Amino acid sequence: MVELIDEIRAVADRYPERKSAVIPALRLAQEHYGYLTSEAFREVAAALGTTPAYCRGIASFYDMFELEPAGAHTIEICTNASCALVGAAQVLEAFERELGITAGETTPDGRVTLRSAECLGGCGRGTVVAIDHRYREPVRPEDVPAIVEELRRG
Numbered sequence: 629m630v631e632l633i634d635e636i637r638a639v640a641d642r643y644p645e646r647k648s649a650v651i652p653a654l655r656l657a658q659e660h661y662g663y664l665t666s667e668a669f670r671e672v673a674a675a676l677g678t679t680p681a682y683c684r685g686i687a688s689f690y691d692m693f694e695l696e697p698a699g700a701h702t703i704e705i706c707t708n709a710s711c712a713l714v715g716a717a718q719v720l721e722a723f724e725r726e727l728g729i730t731a732g733e734t735t736p737d738g739r740v741t742l743r744s745a746e747c748l749g750g751c752g753r754g755t756v757v758a759i760d761h762r763y764r765e766p767v768r769p770e771d772v773p774a775i776v777e778e779l780r781r782g
């Protein structure tokens with residue numbers, strides 16, 4: 629079995645400077661650990677010849693990195709301008725109601741993490757919702773119960 633540090637080093641070999649591979653390296657670490665633990669930052673830093681603080685700083689900037697344990701599924705609702713104009717707030721409220729949590733929380737059974745998100749790049753087809761990083765568009769409040777039921781069934 630290939631060790632995480634070896635995978636990261638193999639990716640870093642494709643870049644002129646090892647530090648430039650920080651984004652793909654963090655992705656590999658997140659896949660390995662489920663989220664970015666302190667150990668993950670130490671491993672990435674060691675493989676890239678940088679510091680855990682540098683890696684944490686990069687990871688904390690991007691929504692795609694998990695700094696805490698997340699649910700088995702993630703639901704992200706774009707609430708930026710274009711989606712807001714077509715009812716993103718109502719879609720977010722529908723998810724909150726259906727899941728019994730508020731944005732930023734994970735259901736007590738650990739199955740779903742709910743988040744609001746910045747523009748997901750599908751502005752003409754709002755409201756855009758990313759479920760496990762796959763887009764559904766457009767989503768209306770009345771679509772939400774079926775989406776949640778689908779996730780509960782696995």
Ligand code: FES
Nearest residue numbers: 706711748750751
């Ligand atoms: S504003 Fe929602 S996808 Fe761009």
